[in-house]
Amino acid sequence: MIRSFSLPLARPLETARGTIDERRGFIFARNSGVGEATPLAGWTEPLDACETALEAADDADSWDDALAACQGSPAARNAVSLAKLDAEARNENVSLAHSLADDPAESVPVNATVGDGSVEATVAEARAAAERGFETVKVKVGARSVEADAERLRAVADETDAALRADANGAWTRKQAREAFDAFADLGVEYVEQPLPADDLAGHADLRGGPVGVALDESLTEHALADIFDAADCVVLKPMALGGVDRALDAAREARDAGVEPVVTTTVDAVVARTAAVHLAAAIPGVPACGLATADRLADDLAADPAPVEDGRIRVPEEPGHGVNLPEVNADA
Ligand SMILES: [Mg+2]
Structure with missing residues (x-):
């Protein structure tokens, strides 16, 4: 499932590609996991490329294929990989930090x-x-x-x-x-x-x-x-x-x-x-x-x-x- 969002900034943000006043992105959900892709000019793929990658990931049959669909689209891959990690951690009933490291900081x-x-x-x-x-x-x-x-x-x-x-x-x-x-x-x-x-x-x-x-x-x-x-x-x-x-x-x-x-x-x-x-x-x-x-x-x-x-x-x-x-x-x- 993909859901787009637009959030107003409290004050304009200077980026390498100009000033922006909102953050637009996507929530990606699969199984019990939820991830987020919020592209930023100069740092990630553009919004439309991110959406295309997420749609391909949403159609994929497996997590591996979903991640492969995000090749070259870091914001999209952030969302899909996070949804996967979130789903796995929820299944194991541990926090994301505990699924990433044996002894994470509190x-x-x-x-x-x-x-x-x-x-x-x-x-x-x-x-x-x-x-x-x-x-x-x-x-x-x-x-x-x-x-x-x-x-x-x-x-x-x-x-x-x-x-x-x-x-x-x-x-x-x-x-x-x-x-x-x-x-x-x-x-x-x-x-x-x-x-x-x-x-x-x-x-x-x-x-x-x-x-x-x-x-x-x-x-x-x-x-x-x-x-x-x-x-x-x-x-x-x-x-x-x-x-x-x-x-x-x-x-x-x-x-x-x-x-x-x-x-x-x-x-x-x-x-x-x-x-x-x-x-x-x-x-x-x-x-x-x-x-x-x-x-x-x-x-x-x-x-x-x-x-x-x-x-x-x-x-x-x-x-x-x-x-x-x-x-x-x-x-x-
Ligand atoms: Mg810096």
Whole structure:
């Protein structure tokens, strides 16, 4: 069964392909399992290609054939693989996290994201996040000069005890990135996400080795995971873009084996995919703070959130499967 949805965003979302004000996607249900495909331009296949793949998966006779129908369509595969994992976990009467790992965490730390506003706005947002219990704050950088961004980060470091990260979304030249890494060196910035354009692995490799780490995010859309390990201290894993929590868990283990830290984030998904990403994060031992506190980016959602943020952490639902209840869908599935 496939059901389409459209959810308004609480505020517009900047993507590599322009600004969007809604998230459109599909719920895919089969047997007792429910999954979600919410394509995002620049990261996954387009909406129409996703729907075509899901229709083929819906017609397939087996889970294997359904997954094969999603070849090349990561958002569709996220939905189908999640429905399969959810069905299996429900049958075994265990949570998704327990079906992914022997001893998953009971809760996972998450970061707050602070926009690219003025020094005053940046500090106000970071302070509000710290007061809500977030221990890690990720600040958007790259829209202003390196000097201005360094001033913003210095102000946050002075005004909060939160661990600091920055995300440049590939905005800098190599020269700007070097200046930024030098300027951030004494501010306790854990890492900068995607300082350089996605394809510049050599430039990222050159930035490593100092006190500020390099995290790669957009680079995963252009390169195989194994090819980016020399250029990264950390990789940002988005199940929707990688084709499912199963693939993302494999990627996390591959990264750890290569000495690279995995962080899990959503692509501003609805509650089913977002909650599945929480289970995934719980299956990665000692996972660093993850980008899973994205429910508030949506003005509406498909169902009640079984995994809200509390004190900078998300408690992993203990119900069988992913723990999201979509009453009419579960009845049909
Ligand atoms: Mg990023």
